[in-house]
Amino acid sequence: MxxxxxxxxxxxxxxxxxxxxxxxxxxxxxAASSMRTGRMTIEDVVAKTGFLFTILVVVGALAWSANLGMGAVLIGFLGGFVLAMVISFSKNIKPGLVVAYAGLEGLALGTLSSYYESFYPGIVSQAVIGTVAAFAGVLVMYRNGTLRATPQFTRAVIGAAIGYFILGLVSLIASFFGVGQGYGFYGVSGLGLLLAVAGVGLASLFLVLDFDQIEKGVAAGVPEKESWRASFGLMVTVVWLYLEVLRLISILRNDR
Structure with a gap:
């Protein structure tokens, strides 16, 4: 016609x-890739997250074998905290800072894991399995719609996290004065177990918020470079989850 x-x-x-x-x-x-469209994709986030965790594991393995002291843990966590603040509040994401953060977390986690392993043989493998299982479980529930980051869900999780960190700070301050040590404050029946269980639960629920933000970013067509920020956020939550699982297992094994 x-x-x-x-x-x-x-x-x-x-x-x-x-x-x-x-x-x-x-x-x-x-299908158009991020190289052609300049937009973030799920594949970008997966690839960069895998790259960051590879750096974390390699640095962690080196720190483990070097048998470093607790000073390395402080350097890793404090340095990682500073970089996390810079990355979180920067308008433009800087991949180099994200990679440096992964390395510092690897330094801290490798040293700390070696320390825990010396007291509780096999605890690191248990913590890794627990972390992977929690991650996979939350991902499955998110994908099938069981868990969704609704406004009510988001407010509840953030509110609970604030309460958790306040309680954790109180517990830390009390530990310096020996408060509660004779009352199961850190044992199975004490605040330590409560904090550890709450920490594992909250870190797992924060994964839902991470998945939701990644999904929304892809749908909104944010620039491909933002996949570094998404991978960084996911790494922060997974590291937090691993530490809480490690602490929970150590408490349970200590009170057998």
């Missing part, structure tokens, strides 16, 4: 076979 409209003429006056061939070519073309 021909068109008398001079604007549409070139499009509508082409032979039908040509238009069909062009349509088939567009359907058969590979």
């Amino acid at each position: 021909k068109s008398s409209n001079p604007v549409l003429g070139k499009a509508f006056n082409q032979p039908t076979t040509m238009r069909v061939d062009q349509l088939e070519q567009s359907y058969n073309a590979p």
Whole structure:
């Protein structure tokens, strides 16, 4: 069919076979990647998250084998905290800072894990399995719609996290004065177990918020570089989850 409209003429006056061939070519073309669109994809986040955890594990393994002292733990966590604040509040994401954060966390976790392993043989493998299981379980429940980051859910989780950190600070201050040590304050029946269980639960629920933000970012077509920020946020939560699982197992094994 021909068109008398001079604007549409070139499009509508082409032979039908040509238009069909062009349509088939567009359907058969590979899906646009982030390199072509400049937008963040799930694949970007997965790849960068895997890269960051590879750095964390490699540095952690080196720190473990070097048998460093608790000073390395402080350097790793304090340095990681400073970088986390910079990354979180920076308007433009800097991949180098995210990579440096992964390295500092690897230094801290490798040293701390070695310390725990010396007191509780096998605890690190148990904590890793527990962390992976929690991550996989939350991901499955998020994908099937059991867990969703609704506004009510988000407010409840953030509110609980604030209460958790306040209680944790009180517990830390009390420990310096020896308060509660004779009353199961850190044992199975004490505040230590309560904090550890709450920490594992909260860190797991924060994964839902991370998944939701990643999904929304992809849907909104944010720049590809933002996949570094998404991977960073996911790493922060997983590291927190691992530490809480490690602490929970140590408390349970200590009170057997």
